[in-house]
Amino acid sequence: MVPAMTNLPASFGGLIGRERAVSEVRTLLGSGRLVTLTGPGGVGKTRLALEVAAQAAGGYPAGTWLVELAAGTGEADVAELVPAAVGIGDSAAPGPLADRLAGALASRQLLLALDNCEHLIGPVAALAERLLQTGPGVRIMATSQEPLAIGGEQLWEVPPLAEAEATRLFAARAAAAGPGFTVDAGNARAGASICRRLDGIPLALELAAARVRALGCIRWPAGSTTGSGCLPRASGAPGAAADAARDDRLELGAGHRAGTHRAAPAGGPVPGRGDRRGRPGAPVPAARVH
Ligand SMILES: Nc1ncnc2c1ncn2[C@@H]1O[C@H](COP(=O)(O)OP(=O)(O)OP(=O)(O)O)[C@@H](O)[C@H]1O
Ligand SMILES: [Mg+2]
DSSP states (O other): OOOOSBOSOSOOOOOOSOHHHHHHHHHHHHHOSEEEEEOSTTSSHHHHHHHHHHHHGGGOTTOEEEEEOTTOOSHHHHHHHHHHHHTOOOTTSSSOHHHHHHHHHTTOOEEEEEEOOGGGHHHHHHHHHHHHHHOTTEEEEEEOSSOOOOTTEEEEEOOOOOHHHHHHHHHHHHHHHSTTOOOOTTTHHHHHHHHHHTTTOHHHHHHHHHHHHHHSEEEOOTTOSSSSOEEESSSSOOOHHHHHHHGGGOHHHHHIIIIISTTSOTTSOOOOGGGSSSSTTSEEOGGGGO
């Protein structure tokens, strides 16, 4: 049996939206050899990279290899994780791993997906630069909250989900977490408000949707004049007029801003649209990082 030329997960759930993003990133990968998907924590860089890698996999005879760097803590981890992902991580062989990796990739056409690089920018950038110099058939797609800042890097800033897509993601996750949950006329407005307040950040939307399960309802803050204290999951929801009056006091939005997001500074807000570099969803001219 021919071994699979990829280590991508067999399945990673449906992608909501992002059709244009996938197409643009694939185009950039075709025109250059290093594309970095940037953006704040939880915006969907990894998920988008997985989709692009899966769709592009057939175009790389020597394979498409995902290198998950989130757990890495330093240069030594980068030097081990990348060769291991490509399948040349035999530590018994002589010579530094980085040298052997560069030698092995010199004549291969392959795609490396270097995921979650932000905490290892220096070593990842150094290795990527070397592999791109010594291997003309090597292409790299990185995900990172910050650019690698090496020559030839094409930056593509991942935007938040548009409102309609954010609402679809929230509804899908809430339905998966709390059987019986559906978006209906009674709660659609509240759901849309949550999605807006979470700035279309997929991770925040997933965390909020998980709270629907934990609480069994969408709760209103203490002091609410509703009396009931919650918006039922599927039926019996307050009417649209009451929703409109209560939207401004949704507790879920406050929870997100209080630091439930994994990439937010302690106790601080998740970076909003205004915190990001460049125009969301647009390639950032490489000249900006040199
Ligand atoms: N378009 C999408 N459709 C469905 N799920 C998505 C989408 N975008 C992101 N997600 C989900 O949202 C969560 C956060 O996305 P992801 O991990 O890709 O963010 P990230 O930008 O890589 O975050 P970090 O900077 O922390 O690495 C994941 O569970 C992911 O599967
Ligand atoms: Mg990621």
